[in-house]
Amino acid sequence: MHEMGIASSLLKIIKREMKRSKLKKLKKVRVKIGELTAVEPEALRFCFETSIMDTDLDGAILEIEDVPLTGECVDCGTKFRFQHFVSLCPACGGKKIEKLTGTELDLVSIEAV
Numbered sequence: 003m004h005e006m007g008i009a010s011s012l013l014k015i016i017k018r019e020m021k022r023s024k025l026k027k028l029k030k031v032r033v034k035i036g037e038l039t040a041v042e043p044e045a046l047r048f049c050f051e052t053s054i055m056d057t058d059l060d061g062a063i064l065e066i067e068d069v070p071l072t073g074e075c076v077d078c079g080t081k082f083r084f085q086h087f088v089s090l091c092p093a094c095g096g097k098k099i100e101k102l103t104g105t106e107l108d109l110v111s112i113e114a115v
């Protein structure tokens with residue numbers, strides 16, 4: 003499962019970060035998930051919670067921010083949200099679209115003590 007791999011790499015980063023900052027208890031993790039990554043937020047949450055169960059990190063909360071897929075038309079500069087992945091500018095019908103958001107899969111912050 004896609005999400006299990008993501009959860010384990012997130013946890014790897016978190017553990018390294020906590021060790022470096024000498025933190026003991028993980029409270030909250032915030033991540034950003036772009037629409038284009040096709041990551042199922044609930045599946046990721048499930049994998050995260052299963053992975054930390056009965057470990058030092060048990061009880062930590064995963065906060066997921068969904069980021070919609072948006073783009074900007076190269077020709078007229080209109081910014082818009084992609085609908086059903088049809089990449090035509092809604093203002094001028096242009097086909098040259100630059101992706102702005104929606105491809106990110108970021109660890110935003112961790113809260114730990």
Ligand SMILES: [Zn+2]
Pocket residue numbers: 075076077078079080091092093094095096
């Ligand atoms: Zn346009």
